[in-house]
Amino acid sequence: MQKDAELNALGEQMRAWRRDIHQHPELGFQEHRTAGLVAKLLADWAIDVHTGIGGTGVVGTIRGTGGPGPSLGLRADMDALPMTEKGSVEHRSTHDNIFHGCGHDGHTAILLGVAKYLSSHRTFCGTVHLIFQPAEETLRGGSEMIRDGLFERFPCDEIYALHNNNALPAGKIGVRAGAILSACDLFRISIKGIGSHAAMPHKSIDPLIVGTTVVQSIQSIVSRNIDPLDTAVVSVCKFIAGTAINVIADTAVLEGTVRTLSAAAQALTLARLRDICEGTARMYGCEVRFEHLQSSPPTVNTVDETEYVRRAAERVLGAENVIVDVAPLMASEDFAFMLQQRPGSYFFLGHGGLTCHHPEFDFDDDTSPTGAAVFIEIVRQRLG
Known part of the structure; x- marks a missing residue:
């Protein structure tokens, strides 16, 4: 079946809404204008609207006229990034350092x-909850909505979400059962040594030496502790120490991230990070303190719900345009918290253009009807 002609006609409206939102981006938990636009449009279409969920989240509820049936959740994220847009599109961001x-x-x-x-x-059986989530980029918006009673107030038997992915050609859908995105853990390592004159290093416990030892030791976690058939990435992205060219500092701070595709690799990597810090502290006779700043699980799709997405996408696009067992990404997503609560599936929407987080990125509006058609076909198949 080809995409619904009526939905294709909605393409221009989706393009207009998208470009308006793009011009007025908002950071996590500050999506007041975006949430207001969403709520107004939902109300205009006689959809039950609930606002302020998990901060700035919005949920619209549509009950089918066919009687009782399952409840489906369809989720989209609303927040932007704290970065400057460098592209030249007419609808570029009107806010400094928000994009x-x-x-x-x-x-x-x-x-x-x-x-x-x-x-x-509305001639379906059951209920559709349209979940517009804040603060995905912080990996906190989904869990805040859950904490605010999302699934108690809006029961969902299954949940679904999508994300654009330019590793897939436009017009294709990628599905995968199991982990499709990685867990994300943020950490800080604080080193307290002894400062000294640069010409008298023997009187110091140099935190730069301690820190570089930690960084080098961390490289062994993936190469020697993680199963080669599993996946992990550990990156130290900040190393801050010193104030003068001729002074050995007394402190240093390292910050970084861990990405893993399984809960086992996640737990093992974090345990080894702690072990390395404790061992380095004993070796150098100083304080090396490990802080686990934030954690989100891998995004793990359930088998049955992923099969429903595959069937829906194949009906909309044809089997030749659906990539089964698509390669996972080491990016992270707080839809993972929702998938811990309810069975569901997160799928990729093929996308023309630059990769996410590039300063000249712009969403491919021509793909919007495809994404919407797959969501609608999931509703058709699951709710009749």
């Missing part, structure tokens, strides 16, 4: 297109 460089403006527009379509096609 929709990941595609959340497109995700929001797609779910709005789904909402408008379903608002006039």
Whole structure:
């Protein structure tokens, strides 16, 4: 079956909504204008609207006219990134150092297109909850909505989400059962040594030497501790020490991130980080303190729900345009918290253009009807 002609006609509206949101980006938990736009449009279409969930989250509820049935959750993220847009598109960001460089403006527009379509096609059994989530980039918005009673107030038997991915050609969908995105753990390592004159290093415990030992030791975690058939990435991205060219500092701070595709690799990597810090402290006779700043799990799709996405995408696009067992990404996503609560699936929408987080990124509006059509076909198949 080809994409619904009516949905294709919605393409221009999705493009307009997306570009308006792109021009007015908002950071996590500050999506007041975006949430207001979403709520107004949902209300205009006679959809039950609930705002302020998990901060700035919005949920629209559509009940089918066919009677009782399952409840589905469809989720989109609304927040932008704290970075400067360097592209020259006419709809570029009007706010300094805030930019929709990941595609959340497109995700929001797609779910709005789904909402408008379903608002006039309610002959299904059950309920659809349209979940517009704040603060995905902080990996905190999803868990805040859950903490605010998302699934108690809006019960979902299954949940689904998508993300643009330029590793796939536009017009294709990628599905994968199991882990499709990595866990994310942020850490800080604080070293307290003894400062000294640069010409008298024997009187110091140099935190730079201690820190470089830690950084080098960390490289052994992936190469010697993680199963070669599993996946992990450990990156130290900040190393701060010293104030003068001729003074050995007394402190240093390292910060970085861990990405893993399994809970086992996640736990082992964090345990080895702690071990390395404790061992280095004993070796040098100083304080090396490990702080686990933030954690999110891998994004793990359930088998049955991923099969539903595959069937829906194949019906919309044809089997030749659906990539099964698509390669996972080592990026992270707080939809993972929702998937810990409910069975569901997160899938990739093929995308023309630059990769996410590039300063000249712009969402491929031509893909919006495809994303919306797959969501709608999931509803058709699951709710009749």
